[in-house]
Amino acid sequence: MSAPGRGADSLLVAVHAAHGAELHRYVAAMTDEVRAADVVQETLLRAWRHPEVLTRPEGSVRAWLFTVARNLVVDAARSAHRRREVSTDDLPDAGVADRSQEVLDAWLVGDALLELSAEHRAVVVGAYYQGKSVSDLSRDLDIPPGTVKSRLHYGLRAMRLALQERGVSA
Known part of the structure; x- marks a missing residue:
């Protein structure tokens, strides 16, 4: 298609x-002020591309312009872009990291802890989950510090075996 001439x-x-x-x-x-300016510009561009429209009688040109403008507004409202895009002043919530692996790990460790004897479990939980020192555990459990260290050693060894049985490798 060639560009319209100077007369157009x-x-x-x-x-x-x-x-x-x-x-x-x-x-x-039918729409907002900003969109209206775009639609009018597109309507006039289409008229420029079809110079035969511009030579019609005055009423016919006006009817053509208003029909094209209305169709542009309707087409924009029906478009997939318009239906899927929603404007808002609110920012979306921050994404939350996937914690499923943490939950599974906690479940495996908790299950392995249940296989320990009560004495070994008390020392392992006190040291690793409650952050207690050997002297604190010795005082709380009323056992010598060497016994705390021994139970911690053997408790962790039993934990490692229990986790390996569940498919967890070191």
Whole structure:
């Protein structure tokens, strides 16, 4: 398709002068001011691409312009882009990291802890989950510090075996 000539340019200027303001008001009533300006511009561009429209009688040109503008607004409202895009002033919530592996790990460790004897479990839980020192555990459990160290050693060894049985490798 070839570009319209100079005559079409002057006709388009005259059509814009005659109908531009009314066309803008018409479109703005169906949409917003910013979108209305875009629709009017697209409508006039289509008129420029079809110079035969510009030579029609005055009423016919006006009807063509308003019909094209209305169709552009309707097409935009029906488009997939418009249906899927929602504007909002609220920011979306921050994403939450996937913690499923942490939950599974905690479940495996908790299950392995159940296989320990009560004495070994008390020392392992006190040292690793409660952050107690050997002297604190010795005092709380009323056992010598060497016994705490021994139970911790053998308790961790039993934990490692229990976890290996569940498919966890070191």
